[in-house]
Amino acid sequence: MAGTFRRVADVFGRIPRWVYIVAALVLAIVFPMLEQAGLMQTLWLRLGTRTLVYVLLAVGLNLVLGETGLLHLGYVAFFAVGAYSTAILSSPRLGIHWNFWVIIVIATVLAMLFGFVIGMPTLRLRGDYLAIVTLAFGEITRMTFNNWESVTNGPGGIPGIFPPNLFGWVVDKPAEFFYLLLASVVLVVWLLNNLKKSRVGRAWNALREDEIASHHSGVRPTQVKMLAVVLSSGIAGLAGAIFAYYQQFINPTYFLFMQSTIVVCMVVLGGMGSIPGAIVGAVVLDATPEIIRQAFTQWLPDALGSDFLPGVQTALQTDFDRYRMLIFGLVIVLMVIFRPEGLLPDQLWRREVHDEDPRDQEHTRQHLFDFEEGEKDLEV
Amino acid sequence: MAEVVLDVRSITKTFGGLKAVNDLSFVVREGEIVSLIGPNGSGKTTTFNLITGLYEPDSGDVLLKDESIAGLKPGQIYERGISRTFQMLRLFSNMSILDNVLVGMHGRTRANVIDCMLHTPRMRREEAESVARAKEILGLFPGRFPASRHSQPALSLSYANRRRLEIARALAGEPALLLLDEPVAGMNPAESLEVMRQIRDLRDMGYTILMIEHDMNVIMGASDRVIAMDHGEKIAEGAPQEVANDPAVVEAYLGKRGADTAS
Ligand SMILES: Nc1ncnc2c1ncn2[C@@H]1O[C@H](COP(=O)(O)OP(=O)(O)OP(=O)(O)O)[C@@H](O)[C@H]1O
Ligand SMILES: [Mg+2]
Numbered sequence: 322m323a324g325t326f327r328r329v330a331d332v333f334g335r336i337p338r339w340v341y342i343v344a345a346l347v348l349a350i351v352f353p354m355l356e357q358a359g360l361m362q363t364l365w366l367r368l369g370t371r372t373l374v375y376v377l378l379a380v381g382l383n384l385v386l387g388e389t390g391l392l393h394l395g396y397v398a399f400f401a402v403g404a405y406s407t408a409i410l411s412s413p414r415l416g417i418h419w420n421f422w423v424i425i426v427i428a429t430v431l432a433m434l435f436g437f438v439i440g441m442p443t444l445r446l447r448g449d450y451l452a453i454v455t456l457a458f459g460e461i462t463r464m465t466f467n468n469w470e471s472v473t474n475g476p477g478g479i480p481g482i483f484p485p486n487l488f489g490w491v492v493d494k495p496a497e498f499f500y501l502l503l504a505s506v507v508l509v510v511w512l513l514n515n516l517k518k519s520r521v522g523r524a525w526n527a528l529r530e531d532e533i534a535s536h537h538s539g540v541r542p543t544q545v546k547m548l549a550v551v552l553s554s555g556i557a558g559l560a561g562a563i564f565a566y567y568q569q570f571i572n573p574t575y576f577l578f579m580q581s582t583i584v585v586c587m588v589v590l591g592g593m594g595s596i597p598g599a600i601v602g603a604v605v606l607d608a609t610p611e612i613i614r615q616a617f618t619q620w621l622p623d624a625l626g627s628d629f630l631p632g633v634q635t636a637l638q639t640d641f642d643r644y645r646m647l648i649f650g651l652v653i654v655l656m657v658i659f660r661p662e663g664l665l666p667d668q669l670w671r672r673e674v675h676d677e678d679p680r681d682q683e684h685t686r687q688h689l690f691d692f693e694e695g696e697k698d699l700e701v
Numbered sequence: 702m703a704e705v706v707l708d709v710r711s712i713t714k715t716f717g718g719l720k721a722v723n724d725l726s727f728v729v730r731e732g733e734i735v736s737l738i739g740p741n742g743s744g745k746t747t748t749f750n751l752i753t754g755l756y757e758p759d760s761g762d763v764l765l766k767d768e769s770i771a772g773l774k775p776g777q778i779y780e781r782g783i784s785r786t787f788q789m790l791r792l793f794s795n796m797s798i799l800d801n802v803l804v805g806m807h808g809r810t811r812a813n814v815i816d817c818m819l820h821t822p823r824m825r826r827e828e829a830e831s832v833a834r835a836k837e838i839l840g841l842f843p844g845r846f847p848a849s850r851h852s853q854p855a856l857s858l859s860y861a862n863r864r865r866l867e868i869a870r871a872l873a874g875e876p877a878l879l880l881l882d883e884p885v886a887g888m889n890p891a892e893s894l895e896v897m898r899q900i901r902d903l904r905d906m907g908y909t910i911l912m913i914e915h916d917m918n919v920i921m922g923a924s925d926r927v928i929a930m931d932h933g934e935k936i937a938e939g940a941p942q943e944v945a946n947d948p949a950v951v952e953a954y955l956g957k958r959g960a961d962t963a964s
Binding site: 377512516518520524527531534535536541542666 | 724782792794810824873
């Protein structure tokens with residue numbers, strides 16, 4: 322059994338990485354066409370578009386959580402800053418209608434600034450303390466948007482966000498948003514992948530592995546952490562801006578703590594510190610619940626007769642959000658038990674295809690939850 | 702006489718009521734291997750931590766080539782030319798062997814975030830130089846880090862090779878002074894001997910080394926000079942043979958009665 326699994330893994334391991342990248346890109350480009358050709362319900366395209374927003378968030382958070390090893394639980398705050406900047410600067414709310422490019426830059430830079438401001442007092446903290454404080458900052462941010470009625474219209478939210486106009490191309494269909502997001506993902510992933518293969522990326526990893534040793538190797542912890550936090554905040558801001566344009570309406574309930582948790586789960590599921598892992602984690606976690614819902618409310622009843630598990634059907638139809646969380650929880654628990662290093666861990670992805678035996682990867686499991694450093698730090 | 706690289710001037714460090722290092726002074730000259738010895742808890746590692754900026758001395762000063770470095774942060778001290786290894790191994794376990802050494806070059810490389818994001822020609826050139834130098838450093842340990850292993854994670858190495866990798870990472874800083882905290886701890890006699898030779902080779906290549914060691918063979922075989930500590934104070938200094946036979950040192954290791962029987 323394990324032998325078969327290894328042989329299969331071996332075969333997939335021999336396929337060069339660029340094949341996977343090209344295949345994923347082709348799939349992504351073809352995906353909206355299926356809807357336009359009438360081969361797929363719009364529902365799936367909408368899901369795909371939302372998934373791409375999560376992909377952006379997951380690769381962004383991966384920078385902080387996976388590469389640098391900081392448990393940041395307020396990530397959604399930066400997403401909110403990007404979304405609200407866009408909603409305020411491009412809607413009838415205050416009668417402002419700025420250009421798309423200007424807004425994208427403002428949303429990204431504001432989120433980065435916000436990341437810097439929050440990072441200043443918090444980055445000296447470690448592990449659990451950092452997690453709690455960032456969580457609190459995330460909630461404070463949401464409550465601020467919730468209560469700042471004069472600008473954000475409070476819980477009522479901001480409706481009627483104008484669609485973006487990119488040099489005359491008005492983006493207002495799901496397929497168009499899908500491509501806009503896809504382009505953003507490609508750009509962001511390319512930049513992040515370059516960073517990863519540079520002194521900056523190595524400094525992040527070194528910090529995650531051993532802060533004291535990295536400091537004694539010339540890495541300045543606070544500076545390097547701040548860089549990770551600021552860049553990842555910018556990515557969340559960008560994602561928030563496009564999200565606001567796509568939804569045309571936002572209110573504070575889009576930015577609940579739960580969203581931060583979901584993105585953390587995506588990074589952990591994919592494999593901490595792995596960019597392709599974060600992408601896979603986002604796709605799997607965002608798509609799985611929807612597929613399960615469709616399976617039980619559509620496909621299975623269609624195939625087996627409409628009286629197939631009627632209780633489950635109604636439950637999934639009326640209370641889906643709750644069951645979505647249940648499915649998330651289940652996926653994460655299973656993963657932590659059976660594959661703690663994540664679906665596509667970094668070492669597996671970065672393996673040199675020919676000069677290494679995939680079996681050597683066995684002992685390279687990352688210590689996923691090794692945020693605890695206190696004890697070890699005393700012994701030098 | 703050779704130029705003084707490190708000048709430690711009566712440093713003191715107290716933890717609560719405990720004087721871990723007490724009024725300690727010594728110098729290390731260019732091109733020598735100095736060993737710091739002493740019983741467990743005598744303050745050797747604390748001395749290293751004071752030199753490398755992990756702790757700030759309560760009083761006293763540390764000079765690197767006539768410049769005071771006391772009170773600087775570890776990263777700054779590293780950039781000025783002091784690298785170290787740790788008594789308890791501290792490698793970047795999940796990073797590749799090559800990357801471990803490359804991290805050691807962080808402070809000397811200059812590519813900024815934008816360069817790194819875009820992989821500009823400037824960044825690529827610097828990166829290529831760093832990689833070449835890192836491979837050269839790994840090559841100082843013949844047969845231990847073959848090119849085929851460079852991309853494997855550090856934790857796939859044997860224990861002795863991990864200790865060697867830590868030395869390699871320290872060398873990546875092109876240090877004026879190399880601090881080794883018990884470099885052969887936990888090694889078998891054959892491995893200790895090999896590492897001892899390598900440490901001597903490093904000295905012959907021009908590195909200046911201050912090491913903490915317990916292994917008598919290594920101390921006798923490698924050091925040009927030995928400094929013995931007990932209870933945070935220097936109790937003897939001199940040639941290896943002299944210090945080993947110094948009554949105060951024997952007493953520190955064996956206790957008063959032990960020393961009497963020994964003589
Ligand atoms: N951070 C610290 N806080 C409190 N006490 C400390 C700290 N670091 C060291 N000490 C104490 O200072 C004394 C000297 O410790 P140090 O680690 O320097 O000894 P050492 O000579 O390196 O011993 P060993 O041979 O066991 O490594 C010990 O009593 C130790 O318990
Ligand atoms: Mg010690």
